[in-house]
Amino acid sequence: MFVVKVGGSEGIDYDAFITDLSNHNNYIIVHGGSSELNQVSTKLGHPPKFVESVSGYTSRFTDRKTMDIFNMIYAGKMNKMIVEKMQQININAIGLSGIDGRLIEGKKKKSLKVIENGKKKILRGDMSGMIEKINHSLIELLLQNGYIPVITPPAISYEGEAINVDGDRCAGQIAVSVKADQLIILSNIPGLLKDPLDESSLIKNIKIEDIDYNIQNYAKGRMKKKLLGAQEAINGGVKKVILGDARIDNSISAALNGKGTIIE
Amino acid sequence: MFVVKVGGSEGIDYDAFITDLSNHNNYIIVHGGSSELNQVSTKLGHPPKFVESVSGYTSRFTDRKTMDIFNMIYAGKMNKMIVEKMQQININAIGLSGIDGRLIEGKKKKSLKVIENGKKKILRGDMSGMIEKINHSLIELLLQNGYIPVITPPAISYEGEAINVDGDRCAGQIAVSVKADQLIILSNIPGLLKDPLDESSLIKNIKIEDIDYNIQNYAKGRMKKKLLGAQEAINGGVKKVILGDARIDNSISAALNGKGTIIE
Numbered sequence: 103m104f105v106v107k108v109g110g111s112e113g114i115d116y117d118a119f120i121t122d123l124s125n126h127n128n129y130i131i132v133h134g135g136s137s138e139l140n141q142v143s144t145k146l147g148h149p150p151k152f153v154e155s156v157s158g159y160t161s162r163f164t165d166r167k168t169m170d171i172f173n174m175i176y177a178g179k180m181n182k183m184i185v186e187k188m189q190q191i192n193i194n195a196i197g198l199s200g201i202d203g204r205l206i207e208g209k210k211k212k213s214l215k216v217i218e219n220g221k222k223k224i225l226r227g228d229m230s231g232m233i234e235k236i237n238h239s240l241i242e243l244l245l246q247n248g249y250i251p252v253i254t255p256p257a258i259s260y261e262g263e264a265i266n267v268d269g270d271r272c273a274g275q276i277a278v279s280v281k282a283d284q285l286i287i288l289s290n291i292p293g294l295l296k297d298p299l300d301e302s303s304l305i306k307n308i309k310i311e312d313i314d315y316n317i318q319n320y321a322k323g324r325m326k327k328k329l330l331g332a333q334e335a336i337n338g339g340v341k342k343v344i345l346g347d348a349r350i351d352n353s354i355s356a357a358l359n360g361k362g363t364i365i366e
Numbered sequence: 367m368f369v370v371k372v373g374g375s376e377g378i379d380y381d382a383f384i385t386d387l388s389n390h391n392n393y394i395i396v397h398g399g400s401s402e403l404n405q406v407s408t409k410l411g412h413p414p415k416f417v418e419s420v421s422g423y424t425s426r427f428t429d430r431k432t433m434d435i436f437n438m439i440y441a442g443k444m445n446k447m448i449v450e451k452m453q454q455i456n457i458n459a460i461g462l463s464g465i466d467g468r469l470i471e472g473k474k475k476k477s478l479k480v481i482e483n484g485k486k487k488i489l490r491g492d493m494s495g496m497i498e499k500i501n502h503s504l505i506e507l508l509l510q511n512g513y514i515p516v517i518t519p520p521a522i523s524y525e526g527e528a529i530n531v532d533g534d535r536c537a538g539q540i541a542v543s544v545k546a547d548q549l550i551i552l553s554n555i556p557g558l559l560k561d562p563l564d565e566s567s568l569i570k571n572i573k574i575e576d577i578d579y580n581i582q583n584y585a586k587g588r589m590k591k592k593l594l595g596a597q598e599a600i601n602g603g604v605k606k607v608i609l610g611d612a613r614i615d616n617s618i619s620a621a622l623n624g625k626g627t628i629i630e
Contacts, residue, residue, distance in 0.1 A: 190525070201446055243507070262456075
């Protein structure tokens with residue numbers, strides 16, 4: 103059993119990704135939709151706002167209006183696009199957000215501590231949070247009955263509010279909860295690069311004890327969260343995490359065959 | 367067991383509708399999103415197009431781009447809004463479109479025969495179809511495990527393409543497939559009116575043998591499809607269909623207590 107996370111950066115070849123799915127079985131899909139959300143929210147007159155946390159992570163400021171558009175893109179357009187394409191090649195996919203059946207539950211952040219123009223600041227009105235619980239019995243119920251789950255943020259708070267959670271960490275938590283052997287995180291880069299501008303600087307293997315070093319020294323932007331997701335997965339019992347390239351044909355098979363950055 | 371269809375016309379009080387849900391159990395929700403879709407597709411520069419079929423029914427012309435926005439609104443915004451609000455009052459809702467797990471399967475129309483400016487015309491490129499099959503075992507699986515299904519179009523064709531199907535008829539077919547006793551169709555009117563401009567002209571009871579007469583003489587626009595959905599439900603074994611008002615408090619309870627148009 104493996105969990106594969108795909109998207110939501112630009113340049114991902116979803117058709118190739120889905121075609122490759124028919125070469126595999128016993129898996130769960132988690133997807134994003136970030137780049138699509140940026141485009142549509144801008145078109146709808148509510149452009150994205152990103153903030154930098156005091157600990158150095160960049161994240162989306164998700165007010166209520168952004169959350170509505172988030173649901174439109176992640177749970178609507180992207181999720182159903184993937185499910186439809188899977189159904190076209192006779193894979194019985196079923197799409198769910200973390201709200202559905204409290205699939206991904208977590209704690210809503212009370213406020214965001216961010217850095218703006220070099221100054222610390224407290225932001226309120228953000229609907230984001232930290233994943234604490236996966237309803238793995240729902241995932242298992244679907245798998246046992248022949249359905250392939252296609253899962254997307256948002257998650258849900260204990261109070262029942264939609265909360266934005268990171269898709270990569272979400273995939274990591276799901277992998278832990280269903281006791282997956284492997285987690286594949288596919289994006290629009292070949293893996294972790296020493297130099298983000300040089301794709302030949304790929305780091306092929308990372309030992310789990312060296313992951314903090316790699317986060318601090320090589321991971322930029324969203325890659326930091328991918329490594330954090332990988333770390334949480336391995337610490338939770340997943341044997342292997344592969345950061346692979348979603349722009350190529352047979353991206354899943356390639357990752358499973360060792361292409362990309364392997365974390366063990 | 368009853369099936370309740372709500373939306374997607376303007377003026378519906380979803381908060382009141384969802385609050386009323388806690389007074390009931392053993393039900394399935396089907397919802398629409400038409401009016402919201404019109405607004406957002408216009409904002410996104412792809413305004414809705416409606417056509418009149420040769421048999422006198424008005425329907426949306428659903429090209430691929432419209433279908434993407436359809437998924438955004440129905441499966442994304444509306445479905446997750448309802449699921450989230452239900453979760454807030456501790457109802458363990460799970461939202462699904464007809465694509466998911468082939469929940470609502472049907473035949474895609476090859477072409478649309480329409481009337482434009484008084485002339486018959488054949489339109490192609492429309493992604494709409496007729497429901498033929500409900501995956502009731504998926505609905506029952508969820509119900510048996512404590513989840514309340516919240517179901518939305520689109521449906522899926524046998525070839526795996528998303529198809530636009532009418533929400534009211536969809537609710538009717540679902541009611542038949544799960545052997546529901548009652549089907550409630552809530553909209554922004556009190557029921558079937560003899561005179562659409564006079565809410566006091568409500569027709570309180572319709573016998574199933576008189577439904578064709580009522581479709582021809584009193585039903586206008588979308589009300590025709592509601593009556594068609596009701597007819598299909600009763601012919602399929604549902605005992606009672608109620609056309610009720612979704613603009614009022616306790617709209618479900620009111621309908622179950624006989625407010626609206628009752629078809630038996």
